[in-house]
Amino acid sequence: MTTSVPRFLWLERAERLARVFANAASQADATGELARGAVLELKRSGHTAFTIPAAYGGDGAALAEFAVAQELLGSGDASLALIAAMHAHLMGSARDTWPSDLLARVARRSVEDGWLGNAVASEPELGSPSRGGLPATSAAPTHGGWKITGRKTWGTGAEALDFLVVSAATPSGDVRRFVVPTSSDGVRVDPTWRGALSLRASGSHDIVFEQVFVPHKNVIPSKNSPSSSAWFWTAVAATYLGVGVGAVDALIAYAKQRVPTALGEPIATLPKVQEAVGRATLELGAARTFLHDVARRWDASEDSQEKASLVPSFAAAKSLATNAAVSATDIALRAAGGAALTPALPLERFFRDARAGLTHPPSDDLALTLLGKQRLGL
Incomplete structure (x- = not known):
């Protein structure tokens, strides 16, 4: 698989963003605040479409191409590069795991409006879900969809994100994932990421969900995929x-x-x-x-x-x-x-x-x- 844009164009874009990230890194690290100007440049650059399939208007980057571009961004600044990485990996894998209509809707906003997203799964008590365990964040069925309540940690880029993929436990005991726009009622950022040893400017704050409504069309079906x-x-x-x-x-x-x-x-x-x-x-x-x-x-x-x-x-x-x-x-x-x-x-x-x-x-x-x-x- 190759991208729908010539290599020199996406490579040039990644190199330019790496310079933007590097120029913003020192001040942002010193203050512990998100480099909002650099994030805005990321959104405007077109890079949010990099790993979105060409069929949905994106660049359709292959995994190896993503690795090259992401290394360039990391050489500029880790905090900002991780914000870009979390969105790009999510959209890259979505082609194999998301329903086509849901992917189309999120892809369109990412391509046209520079939407940034992240998947939030870790929690204060659970830690990372990589070693198993049910999240405390719950999804309760309601008319037309679900109501999500809970707290997620390590929400990299939290204040700059436009949508989240939230994992939550249902009453039946299974875990489902939901696409939640950050503009939804009941979503708020709790600024807990202060004084960290690393990634001080990544804005990896907690994200709180208080009875957040999610329609059925925003549910990602459970699917085992590598x-x-x-x-x-x-x-x-x-x-x-x-x-x-x-x-x-x-x-x-x-x-x-x-x-x-x-x-x-x-x-x-x-x-x-x-x-x-x-x-x-x-x-x-x-x-x-x-x-x-x-x-x-x-x-x-x-x-x-x-x-x-x-x-x-x-x-x-x-x-x-x-x-x-x-x-x-x-x-x-x-x-x-x-x-x-x-x-x-x-x-x-x-x-x-x-x-x-x-x-x-x-x-x-x-x-x-x-x-x-x-x-x-x-």
């Missing part, structure tokens, strides 16, 4: 690869211009710095190669069983990429020295943001167990 995992884990892996790349690029720029008096030449000439850049580049490159290989195999396959067999590899790619980003940012921080600890360089922000990648599901133990079980034929 597509959701493939798109989400690619989103996370590529974003944090970008964070690592951003850190190495910042180190390179600093190393070329930093000339200590005692040395008399740029620190880029020091073998220690050269080794650091080489090591970080190798680790990130290995993770990128693995991720892109899996993504290309996914794009090339039309067999559902073959696609399902790739899910453990996507989980492993997420683990490999996030750990590579953690290592690369640590290497960059060490190589740059004391200057890296100050906001004068973006290295300390990249260092902090990379750590957030470890908290996204699947955890390393689950990812490696999935891959190991597959290799063992279990």
Whole structure:
């Protein structure tokens, strides 16, 4: 599958957005507030249509193309890149999981109006649903639809979102997903995301639902599909690869211009710095190669069983990429020295943001167990 727009156009758009994100990152990180100007640029750019199928007016990006674009955005700023990633993975997997009429309605608003969305599933008591458990958020049947009540955590980009995919438990004990416009009565953002170690400007606040009406036409039928995992884990892996790349690029720029008096030449000439850049580049490159290989195999396959067999590899790619980003940012921080600890360089922000990648599901133990079980034929 290829996009309906030429590669140079979406690549140029991603590179431009990465620069916008990078320019907004320092101030937003310092204040802990969403960079609203950068989010507005994201909405206006057309990128919200990137992973929407061409049949619904979008660019129809393939998974491997999404990985390339998302890494670029991550190299600019993790907080803003994750907002873009959460929407893009949702719409990318929706082609396989949503009813066509629902996808058409949401796609149209994303293409024409720059709508941004996110799926909210984690809760204060439940944590991430990746290890099982029923959400406390409930969906009660009512005339013409459902009433949703509950609280979701880690709503990345909460204040900038136009719609949400909300998971809620029904009286029968099953879990359903609902598309909820954020303008709906009873939806409010509780600004709980303050003073976080990482992603300070991501606006990952709690979102509260108080008897929110959702019509039947906005219900996503329960459907087991490997597509959701493939798109989400690619989103996370590529974003944090970008964070690592951003850190190495910042180190390179600093190393070329930093000339200590005692040395008399740029620190880029020091073998220690050269080794650091080489090591970080190798680790990130290995993770990128693995991720892109899996993504290309996914794009090339039309067999559902073959696609399902790739899910453990996507989980492993997420683990490999996030750990590579953690290592690369640590290497960059060490190589740059004391200057890296100050906001004068973006290295300390990249260092902090990379750590957030470890908290996204699947955890390393689950990812490696999935891959190991597959290799063992279990």
